[in-house]
Structure formats: C-alpha cells, structure tokens
Amino acid sequence: MRAKLLMGGVMALVLSACGGGTPAPQYGSNPELPQPRRGLLPGMTISKPAPWGDDRPIVPQGYKIEAIATDLQVPRQTLILPNGDILVAEGSGGGDAPALRPKDFIAGYIKKQGKTSVKSGNRLTVLRDTDGDGKYETRGIFADDLNAPYGLALIGDALYVANQDALVRFEYRIGQLNASASPVTITALPSAINHHWTKAMTASADGLFLYVGIGSNSNITERGMPAELDRAMVWQIDVATGAHRPYATGLRNPSALATQPGSGKIWVAVNERDEIGPDLVPDYITSVREGGFYGWPFSYWGQNVDVRAQPQNPRLVAAAIRPDYSLGSHVAALGLAFSNPAMGADFAEGAFVGEHGSWNRDPPVGFKVVFVPFQDGKAAGEPVDFVSGFQRDGRARGRPVGVTVDPRGALIVADDLSNAIWRVTPNLAK
C-alpha cells in the first residue's frame, strides 16, 4: 500500500512534468512516432474494476449486445463450432515468471489491482443455443484440468487447443458437450518463465498447419537474451507430425492470430513494448510474411532502434519489416477476427480487434472492440468503435479479450474482467 501511494505521488509529478494531454491518434500504416522518453517512474494508470450494474457496453446503432454467459472463470478466447456452439477457453497463465527485481514486486502488485480476482478456470466451456433464440441456455464443460488454454482451432474432427505449455488435440464430434477422451499432446510449446504466456493460434486455410504465437519473456530483454530463445515469434506447426519452425520473428507479443478469408494470409495482433512513453510503441495488426523479422527487441516500427536491447544488432534492424496497421500505443490488442457480410453492410469487410486496455498510459486507451475497415484485402481507413463503454470514470467494468465472428452474423467477445461472453448482433427488424 505504501509503495503504491509512493508510486502514485511520484507518478503525478512525473506526469505533470511530461505535460500529459491527448495526442493525435496513431492509426494506420504510417503512425507518428515521438521520441522515446521516460520519467523517473513509468506512468501507471490502473482502471480498478467496477460492476456493470444495469449498464451495457455500447454498440453502433442498429446493433444489440447481450451477455450470453456470465460467471465464467476468466474467459479469454472463443471458437464457433460448426453447429453454432461456442467454445470458450478459460484460464490464466504466467504465474511462473519469477520476480527478479524490487520493481517486479511493486509493479506486479499494482497491476493486480486492475485484474479479476476470479480463479483461473483452466477449462473449455461449450455454450449452446438450442432453439436459436439468441439465449445460450445450455452449458457443458468440454474439458478441464488444462493449463491456461488460449488458442483454439478446429480442423475437421480434430479440436486443437494451445495451452500455455503445449499444443494438444481433442477428438471432436459435432454436438459434443463433453470431450470423450483425454487430449493428445502434439508438441510442447515454449513455456519457461512465460512472462507473456498466451498461446494464440490459427489454422491455415488448407488445414495442414497451425500457427501459434509465442510472446517475449520480458518487456525489452530485462530477463536477459537467453530467456528469449524461441520467444517473440510465430511458430508454424505441421498438424500431421507436430514438427515446428519459426514462421516469423521479432513479434514481441503476438497475442491474437487469424487467417484472412480469401487470401489465406496469416494475420497477427501484436502488443508492443512499454516504458518509452505514452505514445510509444504502437500495438499493431499485420499480415505475417514468412521468414519475416518485425523488430523486437532491437527496433520498433521498422528501423527505430531501441537502445535498451544491448548488444544491438544492426543487421537485424536493417531487415526489420514495418507492420501493416497501427492501432495506437498501449491499447493491448488481444483479439482478432475477420468479418463477413452477415455482420451488416458497414462492417462487412474488415477485422474486429479486441483491445484489453492500457495500464501504463494517462488517459487510458483501449477497453473496446474496434473495427478496422479493409479494402482489397488491406487495412484501410480509421478504426471504428464497435463495442465500447468498458471503461468509464477511471473504472473498468469489463476488459475485452478474444473476438470471434459467427458466420451467421454475430460478434462474440470474451471479457476477462466481468467474466462474461458478449454477443453483438445486427437488429434485423428495423
């Protein structure tokens, strides 16, 4: 408590010294990047949890939102099954990352203030709407005793689940509410320390490969370079053999993956580095180039060198690819899903991005689901708020994580603070 007050007091000084204020939005392919800066203490602005009461998240006119499941145990990502059932991955990982410095204890305590106190479910829940009325009245625990499940993908009758330490496979028959057998491990995933523990996943369009995002083991190599072996990259995993290879590297925290319909390209939402200012470094979505290097830790947004990573690597910096589309700094993009025409004309072509919300920026940003319009397969134009109102008056009522588009015309949003699943649908009767 004393540490927090101290942090708060000095923080106010640091912030007032910096000037604060709302800068120009940092959207698109060519965001403005200020000079790196940091006060004596990193700015932290935790939005403490508050109940929804009778309030609901805000959706565009012509859409409605409903909580189709509550009292879950930290829902993170969802998958729409062929019969319309919704599979929910619940859990929290990363508890094994040891605190190495006095700072780790203090920052860990402060960040905890903005999180749910519900225990990690470590399970998969199935939600079913039997009669098609939009109420998901049937629930089944598909599997439990998993280790912080996150990424989900269905290929034929095989359901793949990326736990924080391994990729596993369940047999799945349409209509199942409970798994018929224990999962089979396909391959271990890097899990030592697991500072960024989430293992986001998507399947290739042909179903031959799975892509798994593995986040860095630090903000900016403060746990040492050896801890970053096999981190900050997307693996391509051969479904048949379990063999893996790095598909793209230098992606600090690839916390959501999606396969673009049509092109079959793999897209990723990446959380960029902290502690060099409120407007650095923009989180982004980008199509992933095979063999590409995206900068972390040596540089950001192309060739902007980050001197905190030493020794530096000019050769890799020169090769670093600029991402496609900036979402703005510290929004914490944790969900990514491509839309389809069933979502309505205004939101037919583009991607939904779940923004968990910032903890180190004043004023806070994120805490919403945005829609990034696409044209000819590329992100184009400003993001539009699709689900907002998660944060109000400095309090967070919910925090969006995974987003999924139901082909029948609904956006499913997992909320790991109010432990609910939200469903946004176009109003057909106008």
Add this chain to the structure above:
Amino acid sequence: MEAISVRGQPRSLHPLNAILLAFPLALFVGALVTDLAYDASYQVQWVNFSSWLIAAGLLVGAFALLWAIIELLVGLTARDGRPLVYVITLVAMWVLGLINAFVHGKDAWASMPAGLYLSAVVALLSLVAAWIGYSGLPTRRVQ
C-alpha cells in the same frame, strides 16, 4: 564547573550505529561494482544485483541517517562542523540512492549510463559518510 566534554574531542559511534553505517558503504560500493560488470558484459543479472544492493543500502542506510539526525537534534553531537557535514552527506547519499533505485527500475539498458554514474556518486558519498562517522563525531560542549 569544568567542561566534562570538549568540542573537537571525537566520540566514537555507538556500536549499533557503526554497524548500520557499514551497510550502505558495502552495499552501495557493491552496486557500483555490479553496475560496472553490467556495463562491461551486458548481462542483465548484474544490474538485477545492483537493484537489490541499492534497495538494501537504502533500507539500512535510512536507520543510519535517522540515528545521525536524532543525535544532532537531541544535542549529542555538535550542530556545526563535522557532525553537520556527516548528516548532510548521509542525506545526499540517501536521496541520490533513492533516485538511483528508480533509475535501476528501468528495463535493461535503459538504466545505463545514468545508473552507473549515480552509483559512483552514491558509493563515494557512502565512503565519505563512513570516513567521517568512523573518525568519531565531536560532542557538544557542555558547561
């Protein structure tokens, strides 16, 4: 009545005070050494050591500082000359040490080179404070 104590006659530190004063000296000098090791090797474990050494130096150093201030206030030591320099040195050591702790809270190389320079200054101040303290502080003249 004769003076029972004459100004300029040093009185050695209380053993507990002397022990407290030994900590910032050893810990802050240690932090300088581990900072130099980080500077030379880029191995972050060295700067983790620095962070803990500085934090511990501040913790124990706070009591040494408190002791010096109390002695000054209650009049056990003279309020000018060496005792005053001693307290000022300890205050400077502690405040710069706290700033140094925050600088060392920056991730990876962000703590450098400012952290290294601050560690050098803080280590020097801890040495000066220990030198004055262990030389003994003159007591106040009592009539």
